[in-house]
Amino acid sequence: MGDDGVDDLLRSAVRAGNAEAVRDLLERGADPDTVGGDGLPVLCQAVAAYDVPVAEALVDGGADPDSVLPDGTTPLWRAVDGGSPAVLSAVLGREPRLRIPEPARERLLALARSRHEAGPVEELRRRTGASGPATTVRVADGEHGWVEQVSLGGLAVRAGHGAVLTSLEWAFRVLTPVGELIARAVGRPDSAHVDWTAVCWTLTERRSFETWSAVVAFRHAPDRARRLFVADHLNTRALLGLRHGHEEKEAGLLALWAAEETDGEVLAKVLEAFAGHDHPDREAVALRHAGHPDPRVRREVPAALGEDEGARTPAARDVLLTLMHDADARVRLGACAACSRDDAQLSEVTRTLLSLTADTDSEVRYDAATALSGSRDRTPAVADALAALLDDDSPLLRLEAAYGLALRDDPRTAGAIERVGPLERDFEEDHRVRALWRWRERNRRPPAEWTLSGVSARPDDPAG
Template identity: 25%
Template sequence: MSGHQLVAAVRAGRAHAVREALWAGAGPETEDAGADPLRPLPDGSTPLLRAVISGNAGLTAALLRHAADRLTEEDRAELLACARRWCGTGAEAGLRLATGATGPAVLAAGLRGLTYVDDPAAEELGPAHRAHPDPRVRRVVPSLLHRTRYAYTHPEAWDVLAALARDPDARVRAAVCECLYEFEGREPACADILAGFLGEDDQLVRVKAVSGLALADDPRCVEGARLIGPVDRAEWDSWLLDAAARYVERHHRRAGCPLDPTSA
């Protein structure tokens, strides 16, 4: 697909055609760079910017996946400013997206694209959107908070995560759990947040919370494992399911005691 065809697909709101063009390999590193989402167009825009302007979350997400690692600081600022403007005027203008999504979905797609970019400026967007009225936006916030293997870098990170862990939307809470259950730092706030997920309706969230508590060497994982309920081990990751048992085994070894197979 040529650059002209890509732009036509963006204008028509045909996300499927856009994805086919990009997945076909017509990217900036190939001989035919026409389908590059960041290719400058005669009007000064790019296919990615036009997708954001259109308010189509599907197009925006498709193009961002192929351009996020090449966005400059100027590109990111322009895209986010455009998404915010669309979000603010969409309802007033009565616009409806071809995908049925509304303005916040475009902002969420833009923010999600920035989670692939290692830039401190992008991290500031997390706290700024923690209380956004749309859960699709709040659901991206945990992934915007950068961390090393053992620590979060933003000074407000734990306050933001703790607030989102109490979010009324279950998918937002699940996003927090997803970010924390493999965190290797021994931050007390992390274990407290994970313990709060042990009563979630979503069984996978409960399983991951138990695994995270076990990784944090927190004894609450043992009781949490009992709250998981029946599972079909053939369909689940045994490493996750056995996290509490490994915790018990570690502690018995440290104490020099034989392991009671009924203790976990």
């Protein structure tokens, strides 16, 4: 138990949403189950505010997610009710299947299922009695997902109960049928929606051959959203490097699927997944789609050809050269990446990347700058292009350009560092920032103390 002083500070830190202060106060002895002014543990306040970092800090510090509240609920129950899978993950705690009795687990699952089936608007109408229209906004939930937040009658709830239900089922090791999970995912057919990502992740955790077979069977579904989900799921497995023992079968399946798929977006995702596998006919599979009318498909061809330049046939090299002149900038970038270590193509890669630094899309300019900064081409034209990018509006692009100049020990590097401008402290460990620190140290240029990215560094800073 903490003393009143640190507990008061903890209440203030939770209200302010200061997770760092919360962790510090818990280490100083604050009671993680401190009760707020509403008579509830401060964990409930974090849950109601959808404050994931604070909720996570409290649970990590010992707050009890299962403590029974005056209304018979628990902080975990409220997290389920709130519809945010990110908050649920923060509050769920360790070993929930072993910690929570079966009747309580069933009640939590029933709550999540009923909220998912009813939808947030109907639940808010029931609670508030309001009959007017609800307000819906899109909000980030977790690091990579999004969800709708629905407000009505002074209350708000997030519409992520499908993801909450999926996450709870897996936490309690309830093996929901694959078809039911996929139907849940495609209810909002967006690969960044929390319902989709929760199902995708859960199926990566279920690594049996039976689950894999049930998932890939949906590649024949007439509904393109289900086919897209399967392709996205297989690609997620490949990107994460997850081994499940069916890789050879999966590679063959993807090769056949690529020959049959008619939807451009689904086919692009199939080829992206295929690129993560070894297959004896991978070049033939990739070349078959080099002239596809959908640029999303053509963008996947260079990676699908594989990384071994020495194993490429003349036909593959010719196709990559053609793709370096494609109408789509992303196709050109992919072709350049595939040829970056091919000495015979280096000059053409450089010419293409130089042209892309003037693209109207800032993300394309950034990717071109990244490729040029790490390029083996040390000609003045590359350095000049990087120097020209120091006038770009994007701080990250200016950082990449300065980094490329530092790698070349270009005399314009000192001025480039000054042009980078302030960045968030999150970039303190960025390899480019550290490289610029090292360049400054080697050159011993005054002042003795200098600032980059909001981080002060001396020449003898160990980060260098």
